[in-house]
Amino acid sequence: MIIKSATFTISATQPSNYPPEDLPEIAFAGRSNVGKSTLINKLVNRKHLVKTSSTPGRTQLLNFFNINDAFLFVDLPGYGYAKVPERVKKDWGKMIETYLSTRSTLKGVVLILDIRRTPQAEEHNFLAWLNTRGIPAVVVLTKADKLSKTNQKKQVQAIENALGLHPDQMICFSAKTRQGLDAVWQAVSYCLELPEKNGLPEKNGDLS
Numbered sequence: 001m002i003i004k005s006a007t008f009t010i011s012a013t014q015p016s017n018y019p020p021e022d023l024p025e026i027a028f029a030g031r032s033n034v035g036k037s038t039l040i041n042k043l044v045n046r047k048h049l050v051k052t053s054s055t056p057g058r059t060q061l062l063n064f065f066n067i068n069d070a071f072l073f074v075d076l077p078g079y080g081y082a083k084v085p086e087r088v089k090k091d092w093g094k095m096i097e098t099y100l101s102t103r104s105t106l107k108g109v110v111l112i113l114d115i116r117r118t119p120q121a122e123e124h125n126f127l128a129w130l131n132t133r134g135i136p137a138v139v140v141l142t143k144a145d146k147l148s149k150t151n152q153k154k155q156v157q158a159i160e161n162a163l164g165l166h167p168d169q170m171i172c173f174s175a176k177t178r179q180g181l182d183a184v185w186q187a188v189s190y191c192l193e194l195p196e197k198n199g200l201p202e203k204n205g206d207l208s
Contacts, residue, residue, distance in 0.1 A: 030112030032078030035142035108191030115141035145174035
């Protein structure tokens with residue numbers, strides 16, 4: 001994917017703040033501090049399009065980014081950070097669910113997991129929720145460079161068992177080595193139905 005432009009569009013909390021439904025959108029979801037912002041920056045080849053932070057729970061809005069004037073990336077608030085007050089968690093959950101269930105231009109969701117962590121009920125329920133609504137999901141396992149190839153395979157199997165997925169439905173990704181970057185783009189392109197798509201990758205890139 002050749003990125004000609006990538007710009008911040010708007011931050012929103014409710015449908016009245018969303019940009020017009022003119023372009024297809026891909027949303028990015030995941031727990032706080034799994035590397036969501038880093039993944040988006042790598043995909044669009046920008047260092048600081050999405051602000052990264054070592055402080056979990058910092059993203060508290062739906063952030064829309066225009067890519068090539070052809071589609072939008074939507075950065076959703078991270079979830080699962082224990083220090084966030086319960087009231088705030090409920091507000092975030094409602095905000096995310098409203099977006100996902102009402103946005104007609106949403107073409108898919110990239111669910112980001114830290115490959116070193118075993119998924120919890122939130123991830124399982126989230127994928128099930130997307131499936132019941134017919135929303136394609138791309139599961140990306142970040143920070144793959146933190147593990148050896150052998151341990152990557154072990155973790156993929158553990159995550160597969162926890163989520164009921166096949167290994168081919170998950171993409172191992174490393175911002176440091178760029179492992180999996182092309183596979184993520186191919187899966188995203190498939191969701192967006194971009195002309196350059198060549199079908200789903202046969203391995204480590206299929207949609208769930």
